[in-house]
Amino acid sequence: xxxxxxxxLFFLVVSATAGSSGRTVAxxxxxxxxxxxxxxxxxxxFHDIIYNGQNAKNATAxxxxxxxxxxxxxxxxxxxFGNLVVFDDPITLDNNLHSTxxxxxxxxxLYDKKDIFTAWLGFSFVFNSTQHKGSINFAGADPLMNKxxxxxxxxxxxxxxxxxxxxxxxxxxFEGEVYFRLRVDIKLYECW
Amino acid sequence: xxxxxxxxLFFLVVSATAGSSGRTVAxxxxxxxxxxxxxxxxxxxFHDIIYNGQNAKNATAxxxxxxxxxxxxxxxxxxxFGNLVVFDDPITLDNNLHSTxxxxxxxxxLYDKKDIFTAWLGFSFVFNSTQHKGSINFAGADPLMNKxxxxxxxxxxxxxxxxxxxxxxxxxxFEGEVYFRLRVDIKLYECW
Amino acid sequence: xxxxxxxxLFFLVVSATAGSSGRTVAxxxxxxxxxxxxxxxxxxxFHDIIYNGQNAKNATAxxxxxxxxxxxxxxxxxxxFGNLVVFDDPITLDNNLHSTxxxxxxxxxLYDKKDIFTAWLGFSFVFNSTQHKGSINFAGADPLMNKxxxxxxxxxxxxxxxxxxxxxxxxxxFEGEVYFRLRVDIKLYECW
Numbered sequence: 288x289x290x291x292x293x294x295x296l297f298f299l300v301v302s303a304t305a306g307s308s309g310r311t312v313a314x315x316x317x318x319x320x321x322x323x324x325x326x327x328x329x330x331x332x333f334h335d336i337i338y339n340g341q342n343a344k345n346a347t348a349x350x351x352x353x354x355x356x357x358x359x360x361x362x363x364x365x366x367x368f369g370n371l372v373v374f375d376d377p378i379t380l381d382n383n384l385h386s387t388x389x390x391x392x393x394x395x396x397l398y399d400k401k402d403i404f405t406a407w408l409g410f411s412f413v414f415n416s417t418q419h420k421g422s423i424n425f426a427g428a429d430p431l432m433n434k435x436x437x438x439x440x441x442x443x444x445x446x447x448x449x450x451x452x453x454x455x456x457x458x459x460x461f462e463g464e465v466y467f468r469l470r471v472d473i474k475l476y477e478c479w
Numbered sequence: 480x481x482x483x484x485x486x487x488l489f490f491l492v493v494s495a496t497a498g499s500s501g502r503t504v505a506x507x508x509x510x511x512x513x514x515x516x517x518x519x520x521x522x523x524x525f526h527d528i529i530y531n532g533q534n535a536k537n538a539t540a541x542x543x544x545x546x547x548x549x550x551x552x553x554x555x556x557x558x559x560f561g562n563l564v565v566f567d568d569p570i571t572l573d574n575n576l577h578s579t580x581x582x583x584x585x586x587x588x589l590y591d592k593k594d595i596f597t598a599w600l601g602f603s604f605v606f607n608s609t610q611h612k613g614s615i616n617f618a619g620a621d622p623l624m625n626k627x628x629x630x631x632x633x634x635x636x637x638x639x640x641x642x643x644x645x646x647x648x649x650x651x652x653f654e655g656e657v658y659f660r661l662r663v664d665i666k667l668y669e670c671w
Numbered sequence: 672x673x674x675x676x677x678x679x680l681f682f683l684v685v686s687a688t689a690g691s692s693g694r695t696v697a698x699x700x701x702x703x704x705x706x707x708x709x710x711x712x713x714x715x716x717f718h719d720i721i722y723n724g725q726n727a728k729n730a731t732a733x734x735x736x737x738x739x740x741x742x743x744x745x746x747x748x749x750x751x752f753g754n755l756v757v758f759d760d761p762i763t764l765d766n767n768l769h770s771t772x773x774x775x776x777x778x779x780x781l782y783d784k785k786d787i788f789t790a791w792l793g794f795s796f797v798f799n800s801t802q803h804k805g806s807i808n809f810a811g812a813d814p815l816m817n818k819x820x821x822x823x824x825x826x827x828x829x830x831x832x833x834x835x836x837x838x839x840x841x842x843x844x845f846e847g848e849v850y851f852r853l854r855v856d857i858k859l860y861e862c863w
Binding site for chain 3: 563
Binding site: 338340349350351352358359360373374375391393394395409410411413421422424426441442443444445448449479 | 707735736737739741752754755781782783791793810812814821822825835860861
């Protein structure tokens with residue numbers, strides 16, 4: 288009799304956990320902070336050199352959109368509000384621009400605030416090495432005056448098939464309006 | 480004997496539900512309309528004032544890309560096809576532009592159809608108040624002549640860690656080509 | 672006794688599969704390649720005709736951002752680095768531009784590499800037919816010199832509510848710098 292009632296209880300528990308209400312239940316479980324352990328973690332640096340009219344060879348990024356009165360070789364006033372920049376930046380494992388790249392960060396960012404530096408990013412990390420093959424796709428707001436900022440990992444391909452997670456950005460260095468380096472701490476919470 | 484066969488049946492059922500095939504099974508469960516209850520719901524308004532050459536102080540958005548023949552202070556003909564707009568818009572809890580903002584909507588939209596008004600959006604809601612800290616990231620098509628339009632919540636950070644869902648947009652007001660207000664009904668179906 | 676120990680074992684198995692640790696466990700299951708079966712698969716073609724100054728009526732896409740020295744009717748040198756293109760392209764079921772469209776591909780792409788053709792895409796498939804209603808949202812890097820490229824399905828609405836997956840792109844045809852056709856093989860791994 289004890290066995291049967293245990294079984295009955297068990298049935299109820301399992302039903303509530305994996306039964307009719309599906310993901311809704313999973314969400315309730317996942318709300319526990321204890322569940323927020325990354326299933327994969329990766330740290331990279333990437334390096335952005337903006338074209339200023341004189342550095343065509345070394346530049347990895349270019350202004351392609353600007354507000355009224357702006358131009359393509361000087362970032363706009365008012366905290367660059369309205370500048371859209373396309374980039375193909377080398378990714379390195381350490382903070383040295385001259386280290387051998389392990390992949391490319393490709394996409395765009397745009398400055399979107401008049402009274403402070405703030406950006407919005409849409410880009411991918413593209414890997415094709417013995418270590419990583421595939422891509423990680425990112426999107427999100429980058430309030431870059433904050434020491435660290437979180438953006439979303441919205442998908443991935445290859446080794447990062449269907450990945451989701453959070454990437455924490457840190458401005459590791461910047462030199463005037465031509466060069467900056469971001470440290471990207473990628474924490475995936477969905478790994479397939 | 481009846482107990483054992485019940486158990487065996489039970490085992491089969493649970494295996495099929497939560498066992499070896501993982502998320503595929505979860506998906507089958509989730510296909511049931513009954514499972515489509517948001518785990519979180521939020522309604523906000525945001526307000527977009529486009530720079531027209533004379534409203535620099537109040538403008539919250541600017542044209543930064545335009546088709547051949549276009550300019551930065553007048554939206555293009557042919558339903559603005561090809562215009563790219565960067566914005567930093569106040570978010571309010573009600574439909575009053577002058578209410579205290581609870582956050583900022585930041586990112587871009589572009590008009591992408593010649594024969595009707597239609598847009599594509601990539602942006603974030605950025606919160607830093609006692610009520611909400613973190614961001615919600617959005618992307619999707621906005622066929623804005625429809626009364627309501629659904630876009631995707633593709634991720635989130637902070638209070639909205641790893642969120643996914645749907646945001647239903649409604650054009651609550653517009654005044655010529657300078658001001659519009661969107662009502663955003665956010666329904667999250669994945670909450671962590 | 673054998674029954675009780677079986678039950679105990681069963682309890683452990685179920686606990687590990689669907690129990691307290693939620694999605695983390697699901698991820699472990701999902702890492703098995705066997706779980707990578709699409710829950711939905713769709714193949715479409717879309718057709719992009721870039722405005723070149725003389726094809727206003729037929730063009731489905733326009734250059735709206737360009738690097739320093741570029742213009743809006745001729746794609747830029749250096750593999751079009753810095754060109755941003757907005758599009759509203761017909762989607763067809765076969766590879767014939769003149770087939771009846773089943774929807775529209777709407778959004779943008781940008782060329783983001785100086786030494787080879789490579790793009791980054793943010794767009795939606797928008798359907799409003801008897802067969803499909805709703806949208807599928809995409810983002811990702813498109814190294815278009817590769818025969819096939821994977822991008823992410825980052826969300827969906829309507830019939831594609833909350834979809835996630837991978838879309839494999841193949842350049843099915845191109846004619847100079849005015850027309851190209853992509854074959855898109857959509858594999859959804861999360862269906863609701």
